[in-house]
Amino acid sequence: MPKKIRLGILGGGGDSLIGVLHRVASHINDNYQITGAVFNPDFKANKAFAREIDVPLNRIYKDFDTLVEEEMKLPEDERIQVCSILTPNFLHFPMAKKLLDNGFHVICEKPMTTSLAEAKILQKAHRKAGTVFALTHTYTGYPMVRQMREMIKKGELGKIHKVDARYYQGWINTIIHDKKKRSSVWRLDPKKAGISSCMGDIGVHAFNLVEYTTGLKVKSLLCDFNYLYKDNKMDVDGTVLIRMDAYVKGVIRSSQVATGEENGLAIAIYGEKGALRWEQEKPNFLYKMSDTEPTQIYKPGHAYNSKLSLDGTKLPAGHPEGIFDSMANIYLGAAKAIRGKRYNDGEFPTMEDGVRGMNFIEATVESHKAKNTWVKLMK
Ligand SMILES: NC(=O)c1ccc[n+]([C@@H]2O[C@H](COP(=O)([O-])OP(=O)(O)OC[C@H]3O[C@@H](n4cnc5c(N)ncnc54)[C@H](O)[C@@H]3O)[C@@H](O)[C@H]2O)c1
Numbered sequence: 420m421p422k423k424i425r426l427g428i429l430g431g432g433g434d435s436l437i438g439v440l441h442r443v444a445s446h447i448n449d450n451y452q453i454t455g456a457v458f459n460p461d462f463k464a465n466k467a468f469a470r471e472i473d474v475p476l477n478r479i480y481k482d483f484d485t486l487v488e489e490e491m492k493l494p495e496d497e498r499i500q501v502c503s504i505l506t507p508n509f510l511h512f513p514m515a516k517k518l519l520d521n522g523f524h525v526i527c528e529k530p531m532t533t534s535l536a537e538a539k540i541l542q543k544a545h546r547k548a549g550t551v552f553a554l555t556h557t558y559t560g561y562p563m564v565r566q567m568r569e570m571i572k573k574g575e576l577g578k579i580h581k582v583d584a585r586y587y588q589g590w591i592n593t594i595i596h597d598k599k600k601r602s603s604v605w606r607l608d609p610k611k612a613g614i615s616s617c618m619g620d621i622g623v624h625a626f627n628l629v630e631y632t633t634g635l636k637v638k639s640l641l642c643d644f645n646y647l648y649k650d651n652k653m654d655v656d657g658t659v660l661i662r663m664d665a666y667v668k669g670v671i672r673s674s675q676v677a678t679g680e681e682n683g684l685a686i687a688i689y690g691e692k693g694a695l696r697w698e699q700e701k702p703n704f705l706y707k708m709s710d711t712e713p714t715q716i717y718k719p720g721h722a723y724n725s726k727l728s729l730d731g732t733k734l735p736a737g738h739p740e741g742i743f744d745s746m747a748n749i750y751l752g753a754a755k756a757i758r759g760k761r762y763n764d765g766e767f768p769t770m771e772d773g774v775r776g777m778n779f780i781e782a783t784v785e786s787h788k789a790k791n792t793w794v795k796l797m798k
Pocket residue numbers: 429430431432433434435436437438457458459460483505506507508510528529530555556557620
């Protein structure tokens with residue numbers, strides 16, 4: 420039995436949204452052991468949380484710089500191998516850069532950085548380091564999203580001509596209409612979140628799914644944002660027209676003020692021979708549609724699915740797996756890469772996905788500010 424991979428956690432404390440998803444997901448396939456952490460910038464809260472979840476206190480550090488400094492003093496076979504960065508966005512870049520520069524593997528939350536310029540610097544650092552970098556676009560880990568990618572790759576839809584992705588949430592509705600409240604959340608603070616709230620936080624997931632499932636690249640876009648209030652500097656709603664090719668067009672719709680919506684991520688890809696539709700809130704159903712035949716429903720765990728999809732299912736068909744399993748699949752892919760084992764393309768989002776994501780976010784802001792003009796993305 421190989422030894423567990425020594426995992427460090429940055430952010431993701433008991434007070435966080437995403438910490439529990441990473442902690443559970445990293446343990447699901449028995450590959451990782453949380454060895455050290457800075458869960459929280461407050462040392463007391465950091466240690467209290469470590470005690471609560473039973474992480475040895477001698478590897479709980481007062482801040483990130485101390486973690487790197489102290490871990491580098493340890494022999495390689497004791498040192499943390501990979502760190503998961505689960506902090507607010509503005510800390511992703513400095514943390515990831517320093518980790519790569521010191522030879523660590525990195526698992527990083529999205530958006531990868533707060534600007535495209537930072538993303539490019541990180542890409543260079545990653546090439547130099549030669550370590551593993553996985554970006555946690557969680558939804559690519561779902562078996563039915565992977566199945567969608569493989570069916571499209573095999574040409575089952577024929578030539579793609581229309582894509583429609585939407586990510587609708589409503590939670591900022593309870594905050595945005597109150598002046599005091601809207602200045603108190605980090606997602607609406609450009610210093611902490613970067614240049615975009617809605618597109619940077621959730622629109623980028625939809626963008627990533629569009630490119631992940633179709634294998635095509637968005638070439639240009641036109642975006643219209645809604646900020647709702649004059650003093651609010653961050654988009655809370657946006658609609659993006661996209662062109663992937665001369666005859667492949669579509670839309671990415673994203674909102675944090677879609678009243679009553681919870682985590683409404685959905686994607687539909689239409690081609691000349693058929694279409695596929697998937698919704699995150701019902702992740703175990705993939706609909707294949709046709710103009711001439713009845714709609715078919717694909718489900719996880721059946722032998723008719725692709726290898727990439729089946730590799731992401733742990734139990735026989737009919738045992739529902741969800742978001743924890745989806746994130747666990749990304750951790751599994753990263754574990755294979757860290758152990759130097761073979762893994763399939765598409766098992767975890769990469770540095771290149773992170774750079775494209777930042778290119779997308781910046782382009783949406785540029786397009787909106789230029790009074791809704793078309794903006795080209797990098798090739
Ligand atoms: N992949 C997904 O689907 C998904 C979902 C939600 C959030 N996210 C991303 O995860 C990140 C965190 O989001 P969240 O909603 O959990 O935020 P949050 O505000 O709920 O939690 C942030 C955590 O980081 C800690 N922290 C802050 N500064 C720190 C520092 N200097 N050192 C160590 N820890 C520090 C906080 O104490 C807290 O525990 C964001 O980048 C967000 O975009 C991704």
